[in-house]
Amino acid sequence: MGRIAVRQRLCAGQNLLGRVQRLVFRRKPRGERKRKEFLERVVKLAEKLSRLPFLFLFRFILGLVFLYASLGKVLDPQTFAENLLAYRIFSSALVVRYLAVTLPWIEWFCGIFLILGLFVRSVSILASGLLLAFGVAMSSAMIRGLEINCGCFTNAHEVVSSFTLLRDSLFLVMSLVVLFSRVDSFTLQNFIARKKQRSDVLE
Known part of the structure; x- marks a missing residue:
């Protein structure tokens, strides 16, 4: 057993x-x-x-936004420098002057390349970084209770508020969608690539 x-x-x-x-x-x-x-x-x-057409629309709208935002700053960097100083983030006036001159041109190139559809992935990374930095700066100003001009578009007076932060967040989401999606068909870079493929086939 x-x-x-x-x-x-x-x-x-x-x-x-x-x-x-x-x-x-x-x-x-x-x-x-x-x-x-x-x-x-x-x-x-x-x-x-x-x-989908909305991907093209996101890219085109973002391009227009960056292009429009850069124009007044390019023409009047002094006022933009004053807006940057009002955030009380940068202690060096030299850094502020440098940013006041360079940032608008970066925005301008981002706008042009997004509208045309050139270097879409790289430009989307740059645009997302700029929008994130703007959002952090505005959040910091709101937390500290600063009632200042956001310096978002041209040099029109627009106080930092929940609306400006929400708008920036919306643009950031659009930029991230463009970044993490495949490049849409309506871009100049795709047109150039297709043309090159055809010429290679003919040869």
């Missing part, structure tokens, strides 16, 4: 071990399949987004 009981326990243990092993080895392929399916869905979604 004792031997039979031992054998039964050994058999039961082996059966249990076999079940555990089967469960473990079954889970791995399922996990891998799920990961592959998820990645395939992401790729398909990116492809669908790249064909």
Whole structure:
């Protein structure tokens, strides 16, 4: 009886071990399949987004926003420098003057390249960084209770508020959508790439 009981326990243990092993080895392929399916869905979604007109609209609107925002600052960097000083972030007047001259031109180039659809990925990274920096600066001013001109568009007086912060956040979301989606079909860089492919085929 004792031997039979031992054998039964050994058999039961082996059966249990076999079940555990089967469960473990079954889970791995399922996990891998799920990961592959998820990645395939992401790729398909990116492809669908790249064909949708709203991606072109996001890029075009952002380009217009940056272009319009740069014009007054390029023409009057002194007023923009005063707006930057009002944030009380930079202690050096030299740094402020440098930013007042360079930032508007960076905005201008971002606007032009976004509208035309050139270097879209790189410009979207730069645009997102600028919008994030503007948002952080405005949040800091609001926390400290500063009632100052945000210096967002041209040199029109517009006090930093929840509205200006919300608007900046909306533009940031649009910029991130453009950044993380495939470049839309209505860009100059895609047109140049297609033209080059055709010429290569003809040769």
